[in-house]
Amino acid sequence: MEEQPNRGAQRRAHILQAALDVLAIAGLNGLTMHAVATRAELAKSVVLYHVRDRAGLLRLVTEEVALQRSAVDAPLYAMDGDPRQHLTHWLNGLFDMAQRADSPIRLAWLLQLDPELPLANMTGQSQDKHTVHRLAQLLARGHAQACWHAADAVRVATAVKALTDGYLLQVLAARDDSALCQRLRATCRGTVMDLLVR
Numbered sequence: 001m002e003e004q005p006n007r008g009a010q011r012r013a014h015i016l017q018a019a020l021d022v023l024a025i026a027g028l029n030g031l032t033m034h035a036v037a038t039r040a041e042l043a044k045s046v047v048l049y050h051v052r053d054r055a056g057l058l059r060l061v062t063e064e065v066a067l068q069r070s071a072v073d074a075p076l077y078a079m080d081g082d083p084r085q086h087l088t089h090w091l092n093g094l095f096d097m098a099q100r101a102d103s104p105i106r107l108a109w110l111l112q113l114d115p116e117l118p119l120a121n122m123t124g125q126s127q128d129k130h131t132v133h134r135l136a137q138l139l140a141r142g143h144a145q146a147c148w149h150a151a152d153a154v155r156v157a158t159a160v161k162a163l164t165d166g167y168l169l170q171v172l173a174a175r176d177d178s179a180l181c182q183r184l185r186a187t188c189r190g191t192v193m194d195l196l197v198r
Contacts, residue, residue: 022036032054033057066127072093076134083139087139095167095171140153149196
């Protein structure tokens with residue numbers, strides 16, 4: 001007997017949330033069908049019906065993590081308004097996301113550690129390239145409007161992306177220390193602006 005489409009989508013969303021919870025708590029090695037079924041309070045057969053195997057579960061999680069990360073990159077798509085505000089919104093979104101217990105940034109890095117899941121690696125790499133591309137467009141627009149200096153926007157965007165990644169790693173490590181996280185956020189923003197006004 002097949003489930004109704006709406007009920008199936010709800011079950012899949014419930015399984016996805018359970019998988020994200022397990023990954024956040026137990027890491028990549030702890031992400032098993034049994035752990036997800038237990039967390040979701042479902043029979044393992046129900047989880048298997050919706051995701052087939054661990055690879056399917058990992059694909060489901062990878063797609064969701066990429067979606068959440070894309071939402072944070074939304075300010076990079078703004079084509080009008082003040083580029084400085086868009087850059088600030090993007091940086092704030094990254095740091096807000098990094099401080100969450102189920103941070104998609106942390107989960108994405110965890111997923112990239114799994115050699116059996118080339119999709120995760122490809123998704124992470126292509127998303128990073130896409131983020132650099134969109135950031136370069138924003139920086140070029142800011143350069144044209146004399147908000148900052150970024151004559152070689154791709155090079156500067158690559159440097160900004162590397163810089164923010166370094167600070168985000170520190171935030172992920174210090175997630176429970178909100179005062180330190182706020183200092184890291186402020187330092188990162190200041191360093192990015194220093195880089196752009198040279």
